[in-house]
Structures are given as structure tokens and as C-alpha cells.
Amino acid sequence: MKVKATTKDGKMTIYLAGELDHNAAREAMFEIERQIDEKLPRDCVIDMSGLAFMDSSGIAVILKTYKRMHESGGRLWVENVPKQPMRVLDAAGIERIIRITILSE
């Protein structure tokens, strides 16, 4: 699991790559919070294009990041979601809370 972040004009993009399961989630969450605390972005995008696998542990990571951004009045959305993670987000009904765009292939 890899977490990378870039910030431009107050908007942070967090790139997740690899497999986001329970084994990877704690470290991923720690890194996301560290980046947000350091850069204090206005808005935040999670880019999932590099994600090979995700389960419900990833949902908790997204929801926690959403809460974190919401507290500071910022927005969060999820972009470039590959098929398998998208099926997980669909099954959990995350789109009712967070804007999601699919990875076009």
C-alpha cells in the first residue's frame, strides 16, 4: 500500500496505490491524517486509480477522511475508482454521502 499526496491551490490530492485492506488501513489512515494536518487543505480528493484491491477497511478510511475534512469545513470526493473498489463502494452505498467518479478505461 502506498500513499502519496500533492497540494495545489488549497486542494490536496491523495493517491492510493496497492491493496487497501485491514492490514494496510491503519498506516494509510495515519499517513492521510499526517498530510492533512501538515498542509491543512481546503478541499481533498482521494485518487484511487492505482488501487488494485479494497475491502470495507477502505470504506472506514474514506469515511474518517471525510469527517476530518468536514470538521474544517472542507469537501472530500473520490476519483478514478477502478472496478473492484467501485463494487465495494456501491454495495456499501457510499455514493449517498460522498461524490465518486469511476476510472475510465
Place this chain on the structure above:
Amino acid sequence: MKEINSLKMEFLSKSVNEGFARTAVAAFASQLDPTLEELGDIKTAVSEAVTNCIVHAYPQSIGRIMVRAKIYADNTLEILVRDWGRGIADIDRARAPMFTTGGEERSGMGFTIMESFTDRMTVRSREGSGTTVRMWRKIAVRR
């Protein structure tokens, strides 16, 4: 229904084994010639069930997890995930979407995902003696 092939494995409830378990079952299931989407569903369902054993069955200790997979003549894959941990007091409540005893690190969607990614799921559990989750998924025959 006639059993064509079967796999049984046992490992410790360490989170590094989540990736191993889902990959092993997916590799076993590949003889059914599943699509990428079907394989993704199988991996996800196994990952959810095994993670539950690690997180909930053995919260403060390391225990054994057993995973068994069977292939039947009608192209159905059966997956069984068993632990000898804490058990579930109220199974109906545990299966409801968003119910969790895991706090902020969990979303309470594991059983919902397992149900929607398989054709059928059963949960048997006794407090203090463990939990068995069984799932069935029929793989479409293509030629």
C-alpha cells in the same frame, strides 16, 4: 451436488494473512474460469470474512482461522471461514448494515458486502466458542 475439488487451509489470525487468504482462494477458484469481476467478488468476500475473525473473533489474542473452499459439479464455489473465537451474541443484529462493535476503524458493512457479492451466505455462531461463515457463488459457464 457432486464435489469436484476442495481446499483446506489454516493460519494464525495475523493481518498479513488477509492478502494470502483471499489470493489463495482466488487461485483455487480460477479453475472455474471466472471473469475478473467474479474473481474480485470472491477475493472481497474472503477478505471480509477473514478480517472479521482477526478483528472481532480474537480482539486481544492470536487464534486459528480455517478456510475451506469447494467446487461442485454445477460450477458453484463454496467458501467456509471458521474461527474458535469470541462468537456473536445476536447474529441478525450483526448482519444488519452499519452495525459494528469495532468503533471508528470499522464501518459495519462487511456482512452486507459478503451478502451482495455471493448468492447465499449463512452465519453460525456461539458466544465463547466461535463463528462459521459459509458462502456460495455460482460461476457462469462460458465457452
